[in-house]
Amino acid sequence: MSPEGKADRHTLVVDYELPAAPEKVWRALTESDLLSRWLMPNDMRAEVGHAFTFRLEPAPDPGNGWDGVVHCEVLEVEPGRRLRYTWRSDSTEAATRLDTVVTWTLKALDDGGTRLRLEQSGFRPENGRAYAGVEAGWRGWLAQRLREVVEGL
Amino acid sequence: MIDAAANENAVFRALADPTRRAVFERLAEGETTVGELTSRFDVSQPAISQHVAVLRRAGLVQERREGRYVHYRVKPAGLRPLMDWIEHYQAFWLDRLSRLKAVLEQLDGEEEGR
Numbered sequence: 001m002s003p004e005g006k007a008d009r010h011t012l013v014v015d016y017e018l019p020a021a022p023e024k025v026w027r028a029l030t031e032s033d034l035l036s037r038w039l040m041p042n043d044m045r046a047e048v049g050h051a052f053t054f055r056l057e058p059a060p061d062p063g064n065g066w067d068g069v070v071h072c073e074v075l076e077v078e079p080g081r082r083l084r085y086t087w088r089s090d091s092t093e094a095a096t097r098l099d100t101v102v103t104w105t106l107k108a109l110d111d112g113g114t115r116l117r118l119e120q121s122g123f124r125p126e127n128g129r130a131y132a133g134v135e136a137g138w139r140g141w142l143a144q145r146l147r148e149v150v151e152g153l
Numbered sequence: 154m155i156d157a158a159a160n161e162n163a164v165f166r167a168l169a170d171p172t173r174r175a176v177f178e179r180l181a182e183g184e185t186t187v188g189e190l191t192s193r194f195d196v197s198q199p200a201i202s203q204h205v206a207v208l209r210r211a212g213l214v215q216e217r218r219e220g221r222y223v224h225y226r227v228k229p230a231g232l233r234p235l236m237d238w239i240e241h242y243q244a245f246w247l248d249r250l251s252r253l254k255a256v257l258e259q260l261d262g263e264e265e266g267r
Contacts, residue, residue, distance in 0.1 A: 038252035
C-alpha cells in the first residue's frame with residue numbers, strides 16, 4: 001500500500017457478462033497468447049510474484065507522455081475465481097503516470113456464462129481532471145461530447 | 154516532445170468561444186465546407202474561416218481537399234488532451250472486454266474443430 005493513504009484514491013469498476021464458462025474466461029485472462037489477442041502483448045504467467053509487462057502496439061501518441069509499457073507483478077491467483085496484479089506506468093506526464101492494482105473477479109452465471117468484474121484501484125487525483133477554470137455549462141457539454149467522440153473512435 | 158499543457162490550453166481556448174463551439178459541434182455531425190457553415194450561422198464567411206482556422210491549429214479539426222473545395226471534419230484525437238484519464242481507462246477496458254468476448258467465441262470454434 002502507498003504511504004500517503006488511500007482516501008483520495010479512485011477505483012474504476014467495470015462489470016461485464018460473457019457467454020463462456022469461468023474456466024474458459026480464466027484461460028483468456030492468464031494464458032499469455034490468449035491474453036495478447038484481446039488485451040496487449042505480454043509475458044504473463046499466473047504465478048504470485050511473477051513480474052511481467054504489457055506493451056501497447058502501436059505505441060501511444062507521444063503527447064501522452066507514456067511510453068506504452070505497463071509494468072505488472074502478480075499479487076494473487078485463485079484459479080477460476082480471482083486474479084490480481086499491479087498495473088504501473090511511467091510517464092513524463094502526471095496524468096498518465098499510474099500506480100494501480102487490477103483485480104479480475106469471475107462469477108459463474110446460471111446460464112453457463114460468467115460475470116467478470118474488473119477493478120482498477122489506486123488512481124490518484126491527477127489521473128483525473130478537474131477542468132479548473134471552466135464554467136459548469138460547457139464543462140457538462142465537453143464531458144458529454146467527449147464521451148460521444150471517444151465512443152465513436 | 155509535444156508540450157501537453159500548451160496543447161491543452163490551445164484546445165480550451167479554441168472551445169471557450171460559443172460560436173466556435175457551435176461550429177465544432179456542427180463539424181462533429183459530419184464533414185462540411187466553410188460555405189455550408191456560413192449559410193448555417195449568422196456570421197460572415199471570413200469569420201467562419203477564422204473560427205475553423207483556430208480549431209485546426211488546436212488540432213481539433215482536419216481538412217480534406219477535393220478540387221477547389223476544402224472539406225472540414227472533427228479530429229477526435231484532438232480532444233484527448235482534455236480527457237479524464239480515469240474515463241479514458243473505462244473506455245479502454247470496455248473496448249478490450251468486447252474483444253475478449255470475440256476471442257472467447259473464436260475459442261469455442263477452434264475447440265469444436267479439434
